[in-house]
Each structure stands twice: as C-alpha cells, then as structure tokens.
Amino acid sequence: MDWIFVVAAIQASMIFLFAAIGELIDQRSGILNVGLEGLMLVGALGSFVVADATGNPWLGFIAGIAAGGIFGLLHGFLSITLKADQVVSGMGIWIFALGLTTYIGNPLSGPLNDAGKMNGIAGGLTPMFFIGLLIVFAVWFILFKTRLGLEIRSIGEDPYVAEASGLNVEKIRYLCVIAGGALGGLSGAYLILVYNPIWSPNPTMGRGWIALAIVFFSMGKPKILILGAFLLGFLWHFALSSTEIIPWLPALSYHFYRMIPFAATIIILMIISSKRISRKLGAARPAALGKPYIHNE
C-alpha cells in the first residue's frame, strides 16, 4: 500500500462523504431521499458540461451544485408539497436522472477538457478534500450547535409539535432538501472533476446507494458518517489490491471484494431496520423520517 493507493481511496471516500452529508441534512429534517444516486448523476453531468465548455473546474462545481439543488427541490416539491410517498418519489428522481443524463450525456462521452479538471495541490489531494472536511464540520456545527439545527432536528422528530411551537415546517424542510440536493450534486461534480474526469453513461455506478447506507449507519451523526465514508472508500479501493495488501487473502476476482461494500450496505440496512435495533437506536433516528407532513391532521 503506498501513497497513490491512499490518495485514490481518499478520493473515493470523498464521493461518499459529500453525498452522505447532504442526505443526512435531508433525513434530519424528516425527508428521506432514496434518489441520492440521481442527484449525483445530474451534478456530475452539469459539472462536466460547464467545466468542459469553460475550462474552469470551479464553475463546474457551481453547476453541479446547482443541478443537484434543483433536483433536490424537485424531490421536495413531490414529497413536501404534494405529500408523495418519499421512497416512490426518490426512486422516480433516480430513474429520471439516469435516463436524462444518459440521453443528454451520450454525445459528450469522453475525456474532460484538461483545463476543466481539478488538479491536486497537496500530495495529489485537491482543495475539495479540505473543503469536504470543512463542510462536514459546518453541518455538524449547524445541526447541533445552532438554533436552526435544533429546529431542523425537532421537525425531523415531530413536525406537528414543531409547528405548534411556531416553526414553519415546510420552509425548513425545503431548505434542507435543497441543501441536501446541492451536496448530492457536489458529490457527482467531485466524481467527474476530480476522481475520474471522463463522461460515460451512469458514471456513479451505484455509489449513491452506498452513501445512503452510510447515512443510516451514521445514525444521523456527522462524526460517525465521516468514519463510514472513509471506511467504505478504502474498502472500495482495497478490492482492487486485496491480495497485494493482505497476501494471505484468497486470490479471488476483485469483483468479489468489490461486492463487500454493497453487501455491507444490505447488512447495515437490515440491522438498522430490525425492530429490536431500531428501538435501541430510536433516539438517533428522526421519528418522522419518511412520513409526509399534513397540516390538518
């Protein structure tokens, strides 16, 4: 294991981190967006188009954030205003984004303009690594040390009580889904402007689903979330070099080891969903997660 491996693993982790921290904001306000993969896809395409055309990665990141934010808003409209089932609307967001990005992106397939790519500044790490850590800190600070954070968490626990206390539930939830969507878009932008500066159909390859599992695994806590993101990022890259890093491991295809993060996702979701565990962790999970909020109930 050398520095190139470490950097590659950190880069893979950052993709999970950006997406997961955005979803965490959503979930803390009681909104479940299973369409996280879709937010990443539109963010990736938006950032690729702009960075390729302008040769400026920062503009690419802004475009990716905007595209993710718009799709976050769309999910908010479906789940907050129209009170749609959040799992169904999230799946809709993902499928819509997959089709849209494949259709629009197809003629763009190929490498990103060199100037549009974000290069490393410290040992191959880009500024986005440091910005990513700052974002996680900021989200933790806002959620747990500010009044706004308390309002978001209280809405996630019981929106009826929150509204009775004078909070505008819909407004705060909209704020969270847009912020969550923007971070999902940022994750996609990071994937395409830093990790692999090439457009190809479905470039996210299921990473959004892993990020979703990391959020459940984190029990809504940014500190655990960051650990989960780095753990799965390292597992993702470990799959390729498993026998070089641990020589006594069976020399199986890397596909087997690459399966581990996905299998871990299933296991984590099973454990978290079981009644016994969810009761134990109940305090950490927003009680109103996934439930539409209807005023006159």
Next chain:
Amino acid sequence: MNKKGISTWWIISMFAAVAIIGMVGSVQATDLAHSPRHIVLAVEHFSPVSGASWCGSFHAACQWLDKKYPWLDYLYQENVGPDSTIAVAKDFIENKHANIVISNAEFMALPIEAIYKKYPNVYFMGNIASDTETRGQNWIRYFGRQYQSQFLAGIVAGAITETNAIGLVVSFPAVQNVRKVNAFTLGVQAVNPKAKIYLGSYVGAWYDPPTEKEVSEKLISNFKVDVLSNPGSDSSAPVTVAKEKGIWFIGKDADLTKLGWADEDTVATSYIWNWQVIIDRVLSDYMKGETHPRNLYFIGMEEPLYTPDGSIPVVDIANNGRYGVDSISPKARKKMSKDEIELIRSRREEMLNGQWDPFEYYELKDGKTGKVMSPAGEMPSDVELLSKMDYYIPGVVPPK
C-alpha cells in the same frame, strides 16, 4: 349476390391485394439491394462513438467511406446491447432501408443469427471475438490481425520503459485479449527480454471508465509500470491516468493524439484500426450483387485498401496523423536506439508485404506450464488464433 358471396369476394380481394403489395415490395427490395445509386450502411455500435476508441475508430472508418462514396449513406445507433440487436437491425432494414447492417462487437452481434435468413437481400456483418462458426450466406463475420500492429507498438514500449514494468488494462481473460497481450509482449521482448507485462486486475467490461481508471492506477501503484496501454478496454480513462501520472502510454484502436485525448509527451504511438479496409470489400461484393459474398475475414497488413492517395493497411501504428516509424513521438524516439527503430521499420515492411508474422516467427510457449504451444517457424491456424489461444506467454504476469 347474397351477403355471404360479398364477404367471400372481399376476403379474396384482400388476399390478392396483400399478394400484389408483397410482390411489389419484394421487387422494390431487390432493386434497392442491388442498386448502385444508393446504399445504406447501418452500424450498431456497442458503446458511444465519442470517448470510446473501438467504436470511435469504427465510426471514423464509416465516415471516411461515406465521404468517399457519394452513393453511400451511413446510419448508426450507439449503445446497442445484445437485447436490442435484433430490434435495431429490423428498424434499420424496415424503416431506413439499410442494405448492410454491421454489429461491431461479437457479444451483441450473435443474435443476428436468428434473423439474417429473413432478409436475403441484406448483408449482415458481425465482429469476431472468438466465434468463427456462426455465419451464413449473407451473414459475414470479420476481424483483422491487430496483433501485427500491437507487436510493433510492443517494441516501442519495450524500448522506452525504464522500470522494465509495462501495464496493460484488459477487460476479460478472453482469447481476443490473450492474443493481443501475447503479440504486444513478443514486441516488448524483441528489444527488452527483462521487461515484465503486468495486467493487474481484469476490468470486467470492455467499456467501464471508472474501473479502467482504478486498474490503471493500481498498475502504477503496485507494479511501478512506466508504460501503460489498454489492449482490452476502450475508454479514455487509462490514457488520462498516464497523462496525470506522467508516464508513457501506447494508444489503442485509434490515433489518440489526433483524437485530442493526449499529446505526444504521453502517447508514444498508437496501434490503430482502419476498418474501412474490410467494409470496402464487403461494399464491393454488395455492389456486384454477390449472392454468396465472402463471409469470413481475418485479414492482416498485407491486404490493404488501395486508394489514389496510397494504400491503407487494416492495422498500423500511428500518431498525430503519421504512420509507421514516423509515428513514434519525438520524445520517445530519443529513448530508442537506431537498431530498435530499424527493427520496427523492417518488421512493418515485411508484414505489409506478407513476408513475416510475429506468431509464425516466434515460439509460443504457455507461461504457466512451459509447454510449447506453437514452435518457431510454424504459423498457428486462424482458428487457433481466433478461438483457442488461451495461454499467456512467459513474461506476462496475469492477475492472481
């Protein structure tokens, strides 16, 4: 006339109308099929044409023919998988009047077997990966001896490596890839017997940019390769990694510097396809109205396409529009001896003249068992090369 009589006449009239329309239709189809005035060439590409070297080079060849022949129309559909091969082909034929339908990867070409007899006036072409048996009267299977140009590119790689470690990104341990890796290795060993060829991990797909990138990085990180190529994958990810890490790259399928994927400081040369050489022959058969056209192509550099501007071999090495030894980037050339350059020039010349072939000249030994699979001086059969070569020669370090 009673009601029953009327309905009987109606039914007879309808059958007659259908028969007449059918006859007219078949006459039109026959006329269209053999009309020298207008031919529709329709291609099913298995991936996008931009950003993918395999389909990109095929697309460029078809565009070249489209420009050359005013009577030719070129249509294409990207990202065709085996589940949609037949539907897309039928659409090409029935709605767009295609005369020749090409499926440019074997895994999505083979379903054509089920329909080619239904359209006797259409030529179908399917790329060969390892199957040479599935073909028919108007069902043409084709490939070229790309290994010849890969041997030449291997010489460049062997000459410019300083770590004696060369990395190849490969999708699967399929015959087609094994043949490419072996030919490239023979080229490397012709000038640098100490060099090792590392495959790292199989990507698992022909076109998977994220994984191709990760495997490329692994080759650099774990095996210290300083020359990279991707004989068995199609995206721009490996060359992008080579450019980023400052190592040499040998391009695949297309002239990568001409495509703009990297410059000559990264790309030492590329082994390229000129698919128009094969398609032109099929077009020629079609124009002649051949009902039994040649239905198996496995041609090498010795069977070029002759044009007023010169002859074009089906495969070659190229860089920035230059061919042969001229294709070697100036920076890479400085690292090569005169003998090494002369070897490339002479072997290329011999292959263009049909006097030499790497798989005939060298002994082919299974690197795992040490068994001689083909002695020096004996040319393996086409079936052996296309369908049976399942061993890496010594010097190749396959994935564990």
